[in-house]
Amino acid sequence: MLSCHPTLDMLTDYSSGSLSLAHALAVSTHLDQCAHCREQVKRLNMLGAELLSKQADTAPQSQMSALKSSVLARITAQSEPTSEQATAPAPSSALSDTLRHIPATLRRYIPEGYDKLKWMSLTPSFKLATLSNESSGEQIALLYIKAGAAMPYHTHTGDEITLVLSGAFSDEEGLYRAGDFIRRGDEDHHQPRVTKDADCICLIVLDSPIEFTGRFSRFFNPIMRYFHPSRLAG
Amino acid sequence: MVSENLDSDHTLVDDMALIATQKNTAALERLFDHYAPRIRAFCLSAQPGSNLMADDIAQEVMIRIWNKAHLYNPATASLNTWVFTIARNARIDYMRKNGRYQSDIDPDGFWSELVDENADPFSDVQQKRDQERIRNGLNELPNDQQQVLSKVYLEGKSHSEASQELGLPLGTVKSRVRLALNKLSVIIKR
Structure with a gap:
């Protein structure tokens, strides 16, 4: 049983489509691993469906006919079979061992497994691989931390979402396992430590660059800033 | 109105x-007649007056x-x-x-009911019951709760955007959404 989930507000924004895509990606990755939140989102989607079906458009009949003809023309024009035509995603049982352990939402960003990503080593026991830099300034990345190691002490301006993909870590507030979804604000000042039994991989979504606050790790701040998209934006 | 909806849902x-097995275009025309006007209205509530956008999205x-299919x-x-x-x-x-913020993330790759490998095949009846309860409950919600739900779902506003536009404190918006979700029994207890 997972102990950390997105809030109901966040699931509602996910279902209604107003969450930023970076945050929505983290929520969707959590849904891959959490039956309870999947049920919750299903119900929220039902509500969206009911509200949609109560909508009435006032467009004149002629405009709707023109639109319909255009849809029919477009489907006939599609060469058959088109590459755009949807195929069902492969069931996880058909996937290689490498990919099966990656949540379905993330597979398109990690097509050849964790090992083939471009990892940047920040310390001998701590690596980071960027999956996407959003033009809004959000950064989506994976963290890889060796068993038993501590992540450098850090704070951040803006929110940070951490989703455990494998292994486990703990901080002052508790123990977090695969599937756990943790959202922290900028006032948090924490030092996660990975449990000794296994390496830990986490998905992180940052609103703004991470800051390392230890005496030694101040060294990393310029590096992290260098790789953060907001530097490029402005 | 309600029973008409259920019947038409069945034929849809x-x-x-028919589309899946025979690529039947008449079937698509019937789905168009039912859904396209609703989708246009859904888009127009987010961007009033953007008829081109509404047409584009409805077609898509x-x-x-x-x-x-x-x-x-x-x-x-x-x-x-x-x-x-x-x-x-x-x-x-x-x-x-x-839009303003372009992104490489394609929402089409997100989790959906459609590809849920763990879906319970016996939940069909339960699903219909939930849906009916939501449908009937919506008509009985107080206006202020209907208003926030439509801001959030139809206009696609986040809770904080909704609070700005309605001139209400964020906490009030959140609690109205929560009250509505509670009344409709959308919230699943942990």
Whole structure:
């Protein structure tokens, strides 16, 4: 049983489509691993469906006919079979061992497994691989931390979402396992430590660059800033 | 109105099967007549007056329905829910490509009922019951709660955007959404 989930507000924004895509990606990755939140989102989607079906458009009949003809023309024009035509995603049982352990939402960003990503080593026991830099300034990345190691002490301006993909870590507030979804604000000042039994991989979504606050790790701040998209934006 | 909705939903599900197995265009026309006006209205509530955007998204949704009909499984989600998630994703996609913040993330790859490998095949009856309760409950919600739900779901506003536009404290918006979700029994207790 997972102990950390997105809030109901966040699931509602996910279902209604107003969450930023970076945050929505983290929520969707959590849904891959959490039956309870999947049920919750299903119900929220039902509500969206009911509200949609109560909508009435006032467009004149002629405009709707023109639109319909255009849809029919477009489907006939599609060469058959088109590459755009949807195929069902492969069931996880058909996937290689490498990919099966990656949540379905993330597979398109990690097509050849964790090992083939471009990892940047920040310390001998701590690596980071960027999956996407959003033009809004959000950064989506994976963290890889060796068993038993501590992540450098850090704070951040803006929110940070951490989703455990494998292994486990703990901080002052508790123990977090695969599937756990943790959202922290900028006032948090924490030092996660990975449990000794296994390496830990986490998905992180940052609103703004991470800051390392230890005496030694101040060294990393310029590096992290260098790789953060907001530097490029402005 | 309610019973008409249920009946038409049934034949529309049959139409989905006709598209999946025979690529039947008459079936798509019937789905268009039912859904396209609703999708246009859904888009216009987010961007009043943007008729071009509404037309674009409605077309895109109908084409996705055509191309994905063979993936639709009535046991995992009602057709209305399936179309809602397609319309919502198409609207996000439109904003992603034309909006202020462009993004490489494609919402089409997100978790959905459609590809839920763990879906309970016996939940069909439960699903219909939930849906009916939501449908009937919506008519009985107080106006202020209907208003926030429509801000959030139809206009696609976040809780904080809704609070700004309604001139209400964020806490009030959140609690109204929560009260509404509670009354509709949308919230699942942990």
